[in-house]
Amino acid sequence: MIPFLDLKAQYESIKDEIQAAVIVALASTQYTLGREVAAFEEEFAAYTGAAFGIAVNTGTSALHLALLAAGIGPGDEVITVSCTFVATVAAIQYTGATPVLVDVNPETLTMDVSRIEAAITERTKAILPVHLHGQPADMDPIIEISRRHGLTVIEDAAQAHGAEYKGRPVGAIGDLGCFSFYPGKNLGACGEGGMVVTNNESHAETIRMLRDWGQERKYHHVLKGFNYRMEGIQGAVLRVKLRYLDGWTEARRRHAALYNVLLAASGVKTPVEAAYARHVYHVYAIRSSVRDNLQKALNAREIQTGIHYPVPVHLQPAYADLGYGSEDLPVTEQAAAELLSLPMFPELTEAQIETVAAAVRGAADHG
């Protein structure tokens, strides 16, 4: 069987270091926040080129607090995409604001920047692009539009650790950037985790308070906050893994390049790396008009695949309240019908990639 993702292979490769770090964290008794988390905040913020990093318990919490720090609340609108994991849109609704969904670029599957201006109203407060699958959104026009209209830019970089836009790491290009350290992410905790990075000191202070009950100091609550703290053990684990991230990203990029070559004449569409981008291939998704058959054929050959995501957020029953219907976001809807994510993780071997590609070629021919 060729797995879609193999967390065990990664764990085995760095087991001794992870275990040593966990033992130190356990012995420290700093089980929530503490030294390891503070050190990880500094190291990861530096990795993204941001002045501040505030660690939280999930990527969803990172988005929620970034939005609150930007002053977003009931009556406000935030422009984002439907071609994303549900958390992006959910976090906007947590604040009481309304998500306004725009379509994506058919090549990059990130926010179609030509759609933003038409979506802006006097209630718009922020633009929230998603660096989907590890491909950065086209940030320059987004920043330019935001400056012209006085909007905050919040990057959803949950899938894009180490991705670059015109040579700059994502996360600190906009006003605030949000990362997830869910175990399957390019940088994954042994549990849940997230972080907001920013160059804005006042936003950083607000988020630091909000994640810990809005306390200025113990039992002095100046804001209505949350328990969104990162666990000490996750900080320790993530510090170890951060040292390997660049190597893992290079491996993902090599795997993507090999898939691209092997699938060039297969009839499926391979993912495009935008000219401005360093894609980090959190997901390597091909597109096919016979996606479901292709998935079945691969499954029959014991090749696991995924679909990111089969139903766009605006067509999910839980988000019917947003008032969108089918055909409102045609590029997003077509992508949901065609995308198929192939096995992608750093430890994947060339032989495994060749097996997957041969199976795709065989199945696509008989689609």
Ligand SMILES: Cc1ncc(COP(=O)(O)O)c(C=O)c1O
């Ligand atoms: C694009 C995107 N945004 C937000 C999230 C939420 O992150 P988490 O699962 O850590 O809450 C995820 C991942 O799950 C994601 O892929």
